[in-house]
Amino acid sequence: MLKGIGASEGIGIGRVMIIKEQSLEYTPKEVTDIEAELERFRGSVDKFCDNTMAQADAIRQSTGEKEAEILLGHIAIIRDPFMGGEIENLIKANQCAESAVEQICKMFIDMFSATGDDLTMQRAADVKDIRDGLLSILLGVEEVKISDAPAGTVLVCKELTPSMTAGIKKENIVGIITETGSKTSHSAILARALEIPAALSVPNAVAQLSSGEQVIVDGDNGEVITAPDQAQIDEYTAKREAFLRERRELENYRGKATANADGTEYELFCNIGTPKDAVKADDADGEGVGLFRTEFLFMDRSSLPTEDEQFDAYKQASLILKGKPLIIRTLDIGGDKEIPYLGLEKEENPFMGFRAIRYCLKNRDMFKSQIKAILRASAFGDIRIMFPLITAVEELREGKALVEEAKADLKASGIDFDENIQVGVMTETAASGVIADLLAEEADFFSIGTNDLTGYTMAADRGNSDVEYLYSPFQPSVLRMIRRIITCARNKGIPVGMCGEAAANPAMIPLLISFGLTEFSVSAPSVLKVRKNIAKWTKAEADAVTEKVMGFTTEKEITDYLNTVI
Amino acid sequence: MVSKKVTLVNAQGFHMRPASVFAQAMAKYTSSVTIKFNGNDYNAKSLLNIIAACIKCGSEIELVCDGPDENEALAEAAQMIESGLGE
Known part of the structure; x- marks a missing residue:
């Protein structure tokens, strides 16, 4: 059994799909044709915004407006005149677009992380996501397609980024396991919004699990049960059904007055x-x-x-x-x-x-x-x-x-x-x-x-x-x-x-x-x-x-x- | 140069959406718009700068506008913040 933080309630039983991070390595080089490099950078921003817009549409359908807004926030960040301006200044100083993007993003990631404020630190995760998105485009790396995951998939990754979440089809993904993240991180918020059970901050999950193996994710206590036997599967299937039934029932009480069966209010x-x-x-x-x-x-x-x-x-x-x-x-x-x-x-x-x-x-x-x-x-x-x-x-x-x-x-x-x-x-x-x-x-x-x-x-x-x-x-x-x-x-x-x-x-x-x-x-x-x-x-x-x-x-x-x- | 002190009233403080809406609104002015908070200056036309300032609900900030349309910029900036930035 692996143990992490329970970040989205419920039980998920399914087969592992490992989402490996793509290598975004490059060799920084000095550019001489500054105009062309600026064009390459601006082109990557446009493409990033187009992709993100499409992802936001998808997530709006699957999850909701609030979650789509996280992604639209990425567009606001990359279109921020200060950020774009600083990146372009580095390119004008003969740096390649990759290296300019990386440095300026790092500056903001460090700045946000240093505040010690939960919400602001989450913005650091956004900037990381933007950096990876831009680098993927600049380097021509294909992004992983989570949308192709078959029914009954438990996603396993280092970090669940908002752009990855956009590809999630709610009906196919039964659980999420990540190596990082807290109860208040984006991953957790998105998992809860999608109502997918999630165990976050499970140490070495990617190395310890392999694609195709069956696991049980307990999103209440953050436990991941590997190689479950039939008794465990039966036990957790029953738990899962009870949980789903109760969740449906409880939601009926949202927005209602608190009253006993006679109508006396409390x-x-x-x-x-x-x-x-x-x-x-x-x-x-x-x-x-x-x-x-x-x-x-x-x-x-x-x-x-x-x-x-x-x-x-x-x-x-x-x-x-x-x-x-x-x-x-x-x-x-x-x-x-x-x-x-x-x-x-x-x-x-x-x-x-x-x-x-x-x-x-x-x-x-x-x-x-x-x-x-x-x-x-x-x-x-x-x-x-x-x-x-x-x-x-x-x-x-x-x-x-x-x-x-x-x-x-x-x-x-x-x-x-x-x-x-x-x-x-x-x-x-x-x-x-x-x-x-x-x-x-x-x-x-x-x-x-x-x-x-x-x-x-x-x-x-x-x-x-x-x-x-x-x-x-x-x-x-x-x-x-x-x-x-x-x-x-x-x-x-x-x-x-x-x-x-x-x-x-x-x-x-x-x-x-x-x-x-x-x-x-x-x-x-x-x-x-x-x-x-x-x-x-x-x-x-x-x-x-x-x-x-x-x-x-x-x-x-x-x-x-x-x-x-x- | 004109300035005004205002108190942030929206619950989540100056975060993603409010900061984004605010920075966009300020971008249309020629004047510079600066937020003074905790002894630092932040460029109010940059969403990222506003977020880095980490301004919470209930905090008092000073808005400083400088340029040809400074009065209009200050009026809109103050009005937006006092009305809770659309939240």
Whole structure:
């Protein structure tokens, strides 16, 4: 078995076709007839554009407009006056067209690669593709014809370039294996758009596989099974069918409201860790963001981020969401999340120590700059503030007082913000569950963080294999805690969400519907699944299941029973 | 020479499509069009230069136009960026 990165979901079973790279070697020579060489270069550009245009047409038919645009981008790049001008300048200095193209392309490839920015680095792949295309034309090398691949082909190549993708006939290609590429590379995006399972970054795939041999590509985990036996083929064929069936079903839920079988609507949000993740939330059909973790702004650096830096990040996420709600959780450091420059002392028991809201309230300048940044961003969308690890009403009061101070500062400086910004509590400690009635009096909303709530209620660390068996959100104690939090919120008429992993668990969903949760916040890939699972239940059915569950005395009885009803 | 500070509002920042549309629109002016960002100057008529600048959503940039039609160039450039570059 070979192992790479799963970049496009699904299972592909077929025969290998190796796409070898053509040699694009040449001997640089000095040219004397500069006019003729310029003509040769311009001719190659024209031909490149014609080819690319034809490929874009093909890909528009097979895949879609968005993917065709990647190729049309190649034309825009090669027609860029700066690029063409620089290449022609080198030719005018007696260099041959091949060498001029190679040098200028290399300059841009290096420049883009050096930015360290994902999207910009992908442009480096575009320039490489253009360079190879132009060199092939200049050297008269025939490009490989992927369009001739027979049905049931698994493409194996070093790198899947957009121009290669253009030749792919969706009905014939069942899998893709490459030696390079990440989940966000063009190869991955195109493979997903074509709905072809893909394993990328499989080391030495070209050398290890040979044309014609049978393989199974598992696009979920990036595994490539070589020489599969009949049992494996049967197993994966069944998996493949189940996957395709589920994909078809899930797509029916895209663009629909999130509602249970009675038509009661819920908010279905996403959890994100960076502003860029907001794009994923949006693409996944999330209706907003229920948890924006802000730790990324503080990690992997040597000093605190400025208010402006934070403002930029929050505003960026908000603009991407185009007015959909964005719940920003204030800094949750300490515990397992270490930030060296804060100089936090090593603690005996960090999870019960100086972390999250406790640290922030003792470091008011830092906390206030974060709150001001969030407030400023609130002028650009529906932003809400959430405090983590609340265990006592005073913490919420102090936090809210700081929000009021920050508002007064901004007002004095004439800076816009949302006057009515909501301030909520992440209920994730046993204490917050027990005093949920008191907190609900003063909070604008609750969001249940089930990961920590389970850990703190059970006093069990899920990373410790000796006590891990205790760590379950289906423990009667945790379920009672969740029910209490939701009930207290509903009694006060405030919204209550769940942003822990349990919110996406099909077995938890009927309980949450029955308890009266109003918002689910899950990882982007879970959005459609959760919408589908919510739609399955009427309130009456969910109540019946919940009544039974709350009557059991052990976690095992509860999960055994729930497994029979989902 | 005229200049104006503007904030980029389209979600993906100055990337392939927005940069391409913008560079094309600027190409028709005789004046030079420069983007000042993070202490560097980028030729706004070159898609590749704009991409290399790696400008993200929410960033403030300064547009500088210099030449006979500088006012028209600056007006269109600012309007395009403020309206989200067609995204």
